[in-house]
Amino acid sequence: MLGGRVCAFLKAARCARLALGWNQWQARYICRGTSAFTSPMHYLDGERIEPTNTDAGGHFPILEPATGHKLCIVQESSVQDVHTAVVSAKSAFASWSTAPGAERAQILYKTAQIMRENIEAIAVAEVHDTGKPLWEAKFDVEGCVDTIEYCAGLARMIAGQHIDLGRGNFGYTRREPLGVVGAIGAWNYPFQMAVWKSAPAICCGNTVVYKPSPLTPITTAIMGEVYTEAGLPNGVFNVIQGSGAVGQYLATHPDVAKVTFTGSVPTGTKVMAACAQGIKYVLLELGGKSPLVIFADCQLDNAVKGTMLANFLTQGQVCSNGTRVYVERPIYETFVDKLVERVRAMKLGDPMSEDTTMGAIISGEQADRIMSFIESAKEEGATIATGGERVIPDPALAGGHYITPCVLTDVNDDMRVAREEIFGPVVCVFPFDTESEVIERANDTEYGLAGGVFTRDLTRAHRIAAKLQAGSVYINNYNVYPSELPFGGYKKSGIGRENGILNIDAFTQVKSVYMEMGDVDSPI
């Protein structure tokens, strides 16, 4: 197993050398247990730097979820470091905001090309950081290439309107960038979040200061290197590091025009409050407890596969997961049997191994939290159909955090496990009898990020898609994120949308210009 990990790293390193000099993060992986990523994780004015002002922040170690080994030690940004990054972004804004869309597009296409040449290398770093399986990390990075190319296309589509006002007069609108965008990410998709937040902002002419989660700092700095290699002017994309306090400094900085945030509802509330103080734009991608409704007329194998995608990617730590699965009673038992069979066939193990289907939970703390949900479900009378155990799949992974994927039955809608976001590999399966009943139960949540339906009855599918109170609804699939489709939440799952053409709305403001063609007609 260890051999597989080293082999994957070497392959990745070869790949990286094609385009970039990333020696610093071509981790001394072979020396496991030592600090593998020794370069600074802060990115300022086009290069990695150690923060100059080390007064306020401490150092924090980054532990590999798969093994518990220390990957690196990161210096927390101080208030002064945050300020320096914002100043850098503000100064870069002057020329980036006026660059032609075609020029911005070319740089983003080049960024995508460099990323494509380095998919495996980036994915390996992401696996170190997150514990997700390598195949999944590669898939994520491939998706990011697509997002960057999509945003490159958008850069040339930013346009206002011409409005005829009669008598020769007219007005027009300009779509102008906002300024410095402060971006704050969570730990489950660190690279993807850096891309989903920075590429749309940058394609619209904004500049960015990005703060990743303190649990996953590594690939965001790599993103900075890719952008610079592609020709992005210095200062357009900067990275600061640290905990919530650093995010708070960023959100409250007077020169930050908008904050785009992904994380939990409690933190999102604080970020929104900080933005309210400064009358700033805010985009919030928050948690979820999404329903997946499976009717008896569905294609059963697809419904089971969809339920797997809805629950067990990234060890179940996905905000849009369909963790409440409602199955029409006539097929309930058969569905549960098939789901359990498929879940038991998953291979939990070293995320660097090609055949691993589920890797490590992000941290011991998160694993404890997930286990507490499973314990509470048991205490409240739910049945564990399979999984839900903390295990060490291999002695080499003894310091890692692993939970076997868990299917719960005999859950009722009021149990804690059915109401709160778990953010782990735990799915609740409920029977239902009627369409109206299931819609009511599906919508009975404070969240509204996503939802899904499996049925062959297309009329019903669209009826349900319209009735689900969620920002994304999947019909006969789940957890796919095309760059073209907006993504974001209803209710407490958030405000605003990422992806799609709405990116332009999210990262520009509208100026109206009135043009008088005649004399001024003033009654005073």
Ligand SMILES: NC(=O)C1=CN([C@@H]2O[C@H](COP(=O)(O)OP(=O)(O)OC[C@H]3O[C@@H](n4cnc5c(N)ncnc54)[C@H](O)[C@@H]3O)[C@@H](O)[C@H]2O)C=CC1
């Ligand atoms: N809707 C979506 O797209 C997604 C939502 N999430 C949600 O994120 C949560 C898990 O991620 P976590 O990193 O644990 O969330 P979190 O809310 O604890 O932290 C998110 C980020 O906010 C920063 N932060 C903490 N306090 C802050 C403050 N006062 N001001 C500014 N920034 C602050 C953190 O350092 C981190 O970078 C889950 O609830 C999950 O549902 C996760 C992924 C995607």
Ligand SMILES: NCCCC(=O)O
């Ligand atoms: N990976 C797509 C968005 C979902 C999430 O970040 O949790």
